[in-house]
Amino acid sequence: MAVLVTGGTGYIGSHTCVEFIQKGQELVILDNLCNSKAEVVDHIETLTGIRPRFYKADLLDIDAVKKVFDENDIDTVIHFAGLKAVGESVAKPLEYYTNNIVGTLNLLSEMRKHNCFNLIFSSSATVYGKPKTVPIKEDFELTTTNPYGTTKLYIEQILKDLCVSDNRFSVVLLRYFNPIGAHESGLLGDNPNGIPNNLMPYVTRVAKGILPHLNVFGNDYDTPDGTGVRDYIHVLDLASGHYAALKALSERGVHIYNLGTGNGYSVLDIINAFERVNDVKIPYQIAERRPGDIAECYADASKAEFELGWKAIRSLDDMCASAWNFEKNL
Ligand SMILES: NC(=O)c1ccc[n+]([C@@H]2O[C@H](COP(=O)([O-])OP(=O)(O)OC[C@H]3O[C@@H](n4cnc5c(N)ncnc54)[C@H](O)[C@@H]3O)[C@@H](O)[C@H]2O)c1
Numbered sequence: 001m002a003v004l005v006t007g008g009t010g011y012i013g014s015h016t017c018v019e020f021i022q023k024g025q026e027l028v029i030l031d032n033l034c035n036s037k038a039e040v041v042d043h044i045e046t047l048t049g050i051r052p053r054f055y056k057a058d059l060l061d062i063d064a065v066k067k068v069f070d071e072n073d074i075d076t077v078i079h080f081a082g083l084k085a086v087g088e089s090v091a092k093p094l095e096y097y098t099n100n101i102v103g104t105l106n107l108l109s110e111m112r113k114h115n116c117f118n119l120i121f122s123s124s125a126t127v128y129g130k131p132k133t134v135p136i137k138e139d140f141e142l143t144t145t146n147p148y149g150t151t152k153l154y155i156e157q158i159l160k161d162l163c164v165s166d167n168r169f170s171v172v173l174l175r176y177f178n179p180i181g182a183h184e185s186g187l188l189g190d191n192p193n194g195i196p197n198n199l200m201p202y203v204t205r206v207a208k209g210i211l212p213h214l215n216v217f218g219n220d221y222d223t224p225d226g227t228g229v230r231d232y233i234h235v236l237d238l239a240s241g242h243y244a245a246l247k248a249l250s251e252r253g254v255h256i257y258n259l260g261t262g263n264g265y266s267v268l269d270i271i272n273a274f275e276r277v278n279d280v281k282i283p284y285q286i287a288e289r290r291p292g293d294i295a296e297c298y299a300d301a302s303k304a305e306f307e308l309g310w311k312a313i314r315s316l317d318d319m320c321a322s323a324w325n326f327e328k329n330l
Contacts, residue, residue, distance in 0.1 A: 002026040002072050004116075006059060006107065007080030008052070009036040011190040012122065012179055012238055014044060016078060018188065019239040021048040028072045030065070031081060032058040035193055043187040059103030062110070069114040076118040076249065077111060078242060079104065082151070085197040086126075086292070089148035100151035101158075108162060117168040118249045119159070120242055123175045125231070125260070125297055127153045134264070135300035138175070138256045145292035163254050170249040177231035177260030177299050179238050181319035182326035189326030190235070199270060200232075200319075204327035207280045214282055216267050218289035223296055227267040231260035231298035234314035234322075244310035260299025261312040270320070277317045278324040 003020060007013040008029030014036070017027055021044070029041065029052050038056065045051040053072065057064035059081055068074075082100040083089070089096040104121075111119065128136050129143035144150045159171045180200035182189030195211075196202045205211045219226040241259040248255040265273075271282045305311045 001075040002028050004028045004030060004068065004072070004074045004077045005080065006030045006077065007082065007122075009033065009038065009040040009054075010080055011036075011192075012176070012235055013078075013080040014040050014188045015183060015235045015239040016080070016242045017044050017052060018047050018183065019236075019243055021050050021052065023243055027052040028055070028068065028074065029053070030055045030057050030059070030068050032056065035083075037191075040188065047183070047185060047187060059106050060099065062106045065106050065110045066113075069110050069116070074114065074116050076120070076246070077107065077116065078120045079107060080122045082122070084148060086146050086148045087197060087290075089151070090146055093147040096147045096151055101154055104155050104158065108158075112166070118170050120172045120174060120245050120249070121155065121159060123156055123173045124149065124152050125175050125177045125258070125299065127156065127175060128297070130294045131297065134296050135262060135298050136258065137300045138258055138303055160254050163252070167252055170252050171254045172245045172248050173254060173256045174241065174245060175256065175258050176238060177233050177258070177297070179235045180232050180323055181234040181236065181314065182322040183236065184322055184325070186325045186329035189323065191326075191330065199267065200323050203270065203274055203282055204323050206282050207274070207278065207324060208327055212283070214271070214284040215287040216284050217287050217293060219286045221289075221295035223266055225266050225268045228293060229264040229266045229296040229298065231263060232265055232270065232316065232319060233259060233261050233312050234319050237261075237312035237314050241304065241308075241310050244304070244308040247308055257304040257308065258299040258301050259304060259312075260301045262299055262301050264296060264298035265316060269316075273316050274320040274324070277320045280324070
């Protein structure tokens, strides 16, 4: 029996593949490489000694998805594949709804046809919109501020409806907070195509001199230093969270977990930690707030600890050091 990892050559997917292979799990990867590179499969092999079967395929191509299920004995899917840039989703909503939602519908219909009923889905803290309080618990009100977030919210609803209609399905919705950091080998990390949307790959490119400076969007938020506060989690802790989530699949229905550390760090905290740990300078400028951004967002991750026995263990210094190690290796 194999686990299918959609988006498995991407940032979080690749680290999760390493975690699962090291735990002895057989894997199959499907990715269309729109935001990752085929050489990631080589790196996964280097790190684990095992080369997962790789299909360069698009979830929008239902025949290609069918082929993956026909050729492999898949009992569980971890579904990372999707477009994830908030700003781009505002400019290209149709592309985001089509890619993320139609891609998921194709995946689900092939899963059901092939008697595969276990799914772990990459959701996001963005489904909490502008939370009224922090830390955020799983039962908080859900709302979104951009099309990317809405694709996550709609997919969560589709999965809930599916589980009501068909009690063979077990679904885990993992709401990630802000993954940063990289594998300690320097072989895997966050290497998006084009200008990065997220903070850390932007910081590392500024550190390397590829980008001139970092824009800090707003310094007048109601936070200790005025810059936005987020819950940064090491990508390796996130990867182990997926392995822990397998436990929840043994019970039918939908299970929802926040994956975060429960600690909030500001943008200036990240810049300062990165400079101190890596002994580099990050020139930055204060820029206008971005529409839709919120002051503070961090998790109450106690449900995952209590029910899955999972807890993030890596420090902010580890996150900064590993991210820079990866960027220097590129
Ligand atoms: N990185 C974050 O900050 C973050 C936070 C919360 C949730 N998430 C979600 O986690 C998942 C993984 O994120 P990531 O940071 O690893 O992103 P990523 O872009 O590195 O990985 C996503 C992968 O999916 C592939 N892909 C996209 N559309 C596809 C399609 N139609 N068919 C096949 N492959 C396709 C891309 O080529 C890429 O390799 C995404 O669903 C994302 O929305 C990410």
